[in-house]
Amino acid sequence: MAAQLPPTHVAASFPLPHVLAHAAIAPTLLAQGAEGRLYKTNHLHPSRPAALKYRPSKPYRHPILDARLTRARILAEARILYRCRREAVPVPLVFALDEAAGWLLLEWISGDPVRVAINTWLAQKHPTASSRPRAAVAQKVASLGSRISEEQEDDDSTHQQKQQQQGDVPKHQVRENTNQDDKGTTGKWSDEETENGGEARRRIREDAPLKALMRNVGTVVGKLHRAGIVHGDLTTSNMMLRPPPTADSGIETAETATDSGAKASLDGDIVLIDFGLSSQSSSDEDRAVDLYVLERAFGSTHPRAEVLFPEVLEGYRGALPAKQATSVLRKLEDVRMRGRKRSMVG
């Protein structure tokens, strides 16, 4: 569902899924991940774009196992989306699916991912001279841990977020001659940020529209958890900022008028997408891990806005029954302490 992604060059090399083979309007391949491909299609109706998530069969797998897995995964994702919908969690509608053929047709969510919205906002409202060069380093450092990536890269920060959760250097002792090493993947930011002075940080911290957006993110995640679902891959790339329907023509032109244009760019509803790794769970542990993943992703994707992450947690707290929220946030402390990895017997 990453609407912003450019069509990839590999598009032509894959045969279209059967359902799209005879579409009147040619579908666009948006992303190719390990798991599947994402197409934008007007297959249903020319005026109604939709996203088709296709899981092709894997030649290396035993055919029976392959069919079983494809079916289970398509159905699980559809069930979770349906359940979210029923519980008023903002997610794309499921239009249709064919679990045997391995596809899922979803509502098209317009707008940008929250990641793009935040980064555009920061670039416009809080420009810095030094933000670019460091991004390249950050990306390299971050290409370490991992997560399924269902999308193609289009800027320096899309993927790093997905990985922070797994790739970090263990906190415990590192052996001899490791002194020149980066000690983990986080922490770099805050050091360098202080060089830019507290003023810029303070301005970001007091940025009301950004704060409101952060709070909304927290609220949406809280609603998701309240519905008994954990996302499994929460990042700002897996959240869309859908512009309000009335503003659809006004956004671009408003950019000249600085104030109103800026207001428009963080305006809209947050819609969660990509439930490929989701599961049904209400345990504190799973919920806390979900938040932790988001926190790590946030820190690496939007290092400058990391100071606002507590707003996300505030929004989250408000969306769940007080008792549950408190225990999840307490659990989050534990998860932070241990990271996701433990040392194991070899």
Place this chain on the structure above:
Amino acid sequence: MTQKQPRWRGGLLALGCEGSANKLGLGVIHHSPTGEVTILSNVRDTFVSPPGTGFLPKDTAKHHRVHFVPLALRALAEAGAAPSDLACICFTQGPGMGAPLTAVAVAARALALLWDLPLVGVNHCVGHIEMGRAITGAANPVVLYVSGGNSQVIAYAERRYRIFGETLDIAVGNCLDRFARTLEISNDPAPGYNIEQLAKKGGARLLDLPYTVKGMDCSFSGILASADVLAAQMKAARAKGEDTFTEADLCSSLQETVFAMLVEITERAMAHVGSNQVLIVGGVGCNERLQEMMGAMAKERGGSVYATDERFCIDNGIMIAHAGLLAYETGFQTPMEESQCTQRFRTDEVYIKWRD
């Protein structure tokens, strides 16, 4: 730091001592000044336990103690090298089983003192990766490291072998080994090998086993438990004279399931780092079905799979010598007082100074 300059055609020689599990391996390697790697000897002795049993730490350590000296002498003799030719003694510092690790570490320390050579402690996993790279020539592959003790998907970045995904409980090799015990298959030459041979006779039916992949991690203990239940059902049905599935079906279903999981997480890592090379190392890496499946996946991604045979896949001394010598060449040594081995030693704890 003074490095000893042996007379061996220039370059350096190292003796590697491996004994983190039931294989005791010793080998002598030569690195030429231009970076060529020559294997001068690679000898191994495996502790094989009777069918239906696994190797216990105590017995395995005893095996290593008994065989270390003859094997070390054989390694040197085959290499045509004298102790004075060596630059260093490399040994497995971890991870592995405590008792066998200790047995070999003690022996390596004794050699270092006896011959007045520096010690180099090596991470077993890094040994596998470096040997795989040297043998196959794969420059910067995504590495699937699968053995009796480890199951990890690894890629190199920023002077570390980073773990992208791994097992959350037992290793895939452990799952296969223990299932071999359930079926009371021979452990000679290796339980996994015998499962592979049995699986070749099955495949007509795929039995339902759990499939447990979570992101880039996976889990095998539940699969083992389910396979054990199926094996018990099979035996019960057979006792009643009913028609049922066979050991071969069980082995092939188990292989198909766990290997599909491993290929899936490897593919995810490859998509993630944008690599189309994959290197399989570790004992399970010998399995031809796994290599075939990985090859099909890599082919679809326009890449290729690199694998080695049992000489290098299965634990061996030469990989320890190779990785140790790479570290030694960057000035790394393990002082005697820091040469204790450890059962827990993660792949990403090692600073890889010899790669860019």
